[in-house]
Amino acid sequence: MRSGNQSVLEYSPKHFILLGVSDRPWLELPLFVVLLVSYILAMLGNIAIITVSRIDAQLQSPMYIFLSHLSFLDLCYTTTTVPQMLFNMGGSRKTISYGGCTVQYAIFHWLGCTECIVLAAMALDRYVAICEPLRYAVIMHRPLCQQLVAVAWVSGFGNSLVQVILTVQLPFCGEHVLNNFFCEVPAMIKLSCADTAVNDATLAVLVAFFVLVPLAFILLSYGFIARAVLRIQSSKGRHKAFGTCTSHLVVVSLFYLPAIYMYLQPPSSYSQEQGKFISLFYSIITPTLNPFIYTLRNKDVKGALRRLLERMGKLLMEN
Template identity: 45%
Template sequence: MEIDGQNKSTDADFVILGFSTSESLQIIFFVLFLFMHLITLSGHMAIVVVTLVDLALYTPMYFFLRNLSFIEVCYTLVIVPQMLANFLARSKRVSLSACAAQMYFFIALGGAECFLLAVMAYDRYVAICNPLRYTVIMSRNVCIQLLVVACVSGFTISLGLTTLIFSLPFCGSHTINHFFCDIPPVLFLACSDTHANEVAVFLVCMMILLIPFLLILVSYVFITNSILRIKCTEGRKKAFSTCAAHLVVAVLHYGCAIFIYIRPKASYSLDNDKVVSLFYTNVTPMLYPMIYSLRNKEVKGALKRVWEKKFVSMET
């Protein structure tokens, strides 16, 4: 048994190092990231509610957008609350099982989001490149099946990878140089050969990150080619506006993740990686609702209708 002040833990406990700053800065960070977290949750929940309530948004594109926002809400809830608690907590210990659970849901939801972004690119490809058959190809049953495949794939892959990582012995330092139980900092703590695990992580990241991202890029080559052949200027602007939001989100999401996970272990810098991870777990999820709503007249129109309906009902 190890005693640190008044806190006790077994050797199975991990310690989340977080950000080594003064107590006053910890409080400032807590307030800042709490504010960002509330904006993130509000933005994504607004998209979920609006796409459920407004019948004009009962289309495949908004079906996928609604589920993407719901996944994003769950994704941030897995990471941010613990990070906020650690800003104020004196003891930053987390049990091995809690650390494994956080990693599992982080990878599962992140993987599901990666696959769903690829599905959304396919939806845009069919809508623009094959509009006459769009309603037939992207039927409700097909949309549900694609969503289920994306989610099941993410959760299944995560189960295998998390089990592989936490089957390693951790007999040295148990201090995780990060603000959550991410893959690279946990692997650094293993006291056995992790080469096989690193290969597995690389292959999984190829499957979750690179392949869907390449499919998105290929889809947008065809989409751009089709848009440029549209003779109507207004039609081209609408098509570009609809696709631009999804492409920006995809580049932000995949770009940060590829930087973190698909590179040699020797080039890791955990302190720098914490900053990048802070960006894609806190900043980009906050930006996604703004990107989708500001670039999309239908979403803005639906938000306005729901807002007006709410106040009209309150007045009556």
């Protein structure tokens, strides 16, 4: 008769096989090129926004503090998934170790929940800027912004810790094949051969707290913003006020809609075939698009990037 420890060891895999985005071999090279280019663009775009937000004197308002953290989150998002994916696409063994898989979904869920709260903090910033413009500097002071960011990171880590503790206890029987390009908690729950009722319930509660609550706060904030903007007599003033919020609303939509579709269905009914394309969207496409959304819609960011490039050009000419 086996002991409990032996039973756990028997069902603890050394690695998982990742099937990737597509099961068509002829698509691997085009996908590799597209993902590599997307990753490079995401790295360059987000690093550029972080750099100008830190060094440009005109980008020191609370909005750009949150924007630099959002860019850092997007930078980490893509780095958590894409390098492993490109490595597997370029080799014959498409595997990831059990430890590597655990680290990957732990970091991914940490970043995802942190981003939910950072996006809510950005909505608060826009609400105060438009609805309480005379008290903006008093309300949205730097210590408050730093506290909001700290709460986001610590809360995200707490959620990730709970998910890891529950998921690492799941036994995995039979073939350890994930029909995805990276490790994610719903896919891990789906793969387990044990009763996952506790995992399902915990995931649902945490998703409701970290996705629906911030989203409700964002929608409420923009409801007040829309009411305040519609009271502005000048059409030019209304256009300018809405313009400051458009980029954030687009980013919120690109992030929340796939996440809601992905996580608000019970993991027991989770479709890996659908899930991997949704995961591809919010883990790679959204972080790649975000820097361009903020750059193309924001004159201050475009001006800061232009000044940075001019400064770099002068340094190169002097050398």
